[in-house]
Structures are given as structure tokens and as C-alpha cells.
Amino acid sequence: xxxxxxxxxxxxxxxxxxxxxxxxxxxxxxxxxxxxxxxxxxxxxxxxxxxxxxxxxxxxxxxxxxxxxxxxxxxxxxxxxxxxxxxxxxxxxxxxxxxxxxxxxxxxxxxxxxxxxxxxxxxxxxxxxxxxxxxxxxxxxxxxxxxxxxxxxxxxxxxxxxxxxxxxxxxxxxxxxxxxxxxxxxxxxxxxxxxxxxxxxxxxxxxxxxxx
Numbered sequence: 068x069x070x071x072x073x074x075x076x077x078x079x080x081x082x083x084x085x086x087x088x089x090x091x092x093x094x095x096x097x098x099x100x101x102x103x104x105x106x107x108x109x110x111x112x113x114x115x116x117x118x119x120x121x122x123x124x125x126x127x128x129x130x131x132x133x134x135x136x137x138x139x140x141x142x143x144x145x146x147x148x149x150x151x152x153x154x155x156x157x158x159x160x161x162x163x164x165x166x167x168x169x170x171x172x173x174x175x176x177x178x179x180x181x182x183x184x185x186x187x188x189x190x191x192x193x194x195x196x197x198x199x200x201x202x203x204x205x206x207x208x209x210x211x212x213x214x215x216x217x218x219x220x221x222x223x224x225x226x227x228x229x230x231x232x233x234x235x236x237x238x239x240x241x242x243x244x245x246x247x248x249x250x251x252x253x254x255x256x257x258x259x260x261x262x263x264x265x266x267x268x269x270x271x272x273x274x275x276x277x278x279x
Contacts, residue, residue: 092230
């Protein structure tokens with residue numbers, strides 16, 4: 068009888084150990100980074116504003132970071148530095164094209180703007196008008212970039228997480244809206260795939276890779 072009881076207790080101990088291990092889930096603590104195309108997260112109104120200027124932002128991207136702590140806390144944030152650097156370079160490289168497109172949209176070309184025409188509207192010459200026009204265009208598009216920068220900051224979020232099998236379950240801190248996500252998938256290569264809603268009707272998949 069004692070032998071059977073000892074075997075039963077040992078079995079219960081083994082089963083309990085298995086369940087405790089499963090409850091903790093896989094250790095995913097660390098710093099993860101995903102690269103995302105700017106066009107996939109920009110609001111349609113901002114995209115329309117950029118497209119009207121004749122710019123192609125398809126090559127502009129930025130990093131998104133996801134940090135998991137060992138005590139099951141997480142933080143998700145956007146790094147807008149790479150976006151702003153890419154956006155400003157594209158803007159400076161294409162400012163003449165943007166200016167030409169602006170004139171074309173008004174049924175004109177730069178050749179139509181002589182020194183005399185520029186002087187009639189208060190400029191010293193045509194070149195001064197062109198330079199001022201470039202500055203206005205740059206200021207306007209920089210406002211779009213700054214607006215997106217604020218959106219990035221506003222979307223930073225955090226809370227707690229649990230790991231169940233190949234899923235990461237997120238619980239946001241009270242008062243945070245986040246990006247419309249509550250779960251991520253741990254892939255076979257240990258990357259973490261997160262499907263998040265950028266705005267109503269617009270979502271994207273972020274693939275996070277752990278950094279060493």
C-alpha cells in the first residue's frame with residue numbers, strides 16, 4: 068500500500084512539474100526590432116499629400132522596437148529617426164522635381180516665370196521666387212513628417228504579456244489604446260509576428276527579430 072502511495076505521489080509531482088513548466092511558457096525576454104515601410108502606417112490623408120507632390124516614399128522605412136522583460140512586461144515603440152532621415156533626404160534630392168510638379172498642376176512651367184513676372188508679385192527675380200517656393204514646399208512636407216512623428220510617439224504602448232504555446236498574449240496598461248493588437252505568434256525561427264491595426268480598415272504585419 069505504501070509503495071503504491073509513493074508511486075502515486077511521485078506521478079502527481081511529475082505531472083505538476085510539467086504543468087508548471089507549461090504555464091510559464093517560453094522565455095522570450097529581450098529586445099526585438101522590426102522594419103516597416105512608412106507607406107504601410109501613414110494615414111491616407113498624409114499619403115495623398117505626399118503623392119500630390121510627385122514623391123515616391125516606397126523606399127522609406129523605420130524601425131519598430133518590442134521589448135520583453137523577464138517579469139512579463141512589454142513595451143512597443145516606433146523609432147522615427149530613420150524615417151525622418153530618409154524623408155529629408157528624399158525631399159532634398161527631389162525638390163526641383165516637386166517644384167516642377169507644383170507648376171504643372173497650375174498649368175504652368177518654370178519657363179513661364181520670368182524676372183518681370185516675379186517682380187510683379189514682389190520678388191527680386193525669378194530665382195528668388197523659385198527659392199521661396201522650394202522653402203514653402205519643404206516646410207509643408209516637413210509638417211507632414213512632424214505630424215507622423217507625433218503619431219509615432221502617441222502609439223508607444225506597454226503592459227504585461229504571457230506566453231502560451233506559440234502565442235504571446237498582450238494586456239495593455241489601462242488607458243492605452245495601442246495599435247489594435249492583443250496577440251502575436253512565435254515562429255519556428257524565433258521571430259515574433261504581430262498583426263496590428265494602424266487605423267480603421269488598415270493593418271500591417273510586423274516581424275520582430277531578437278537582437279543580440
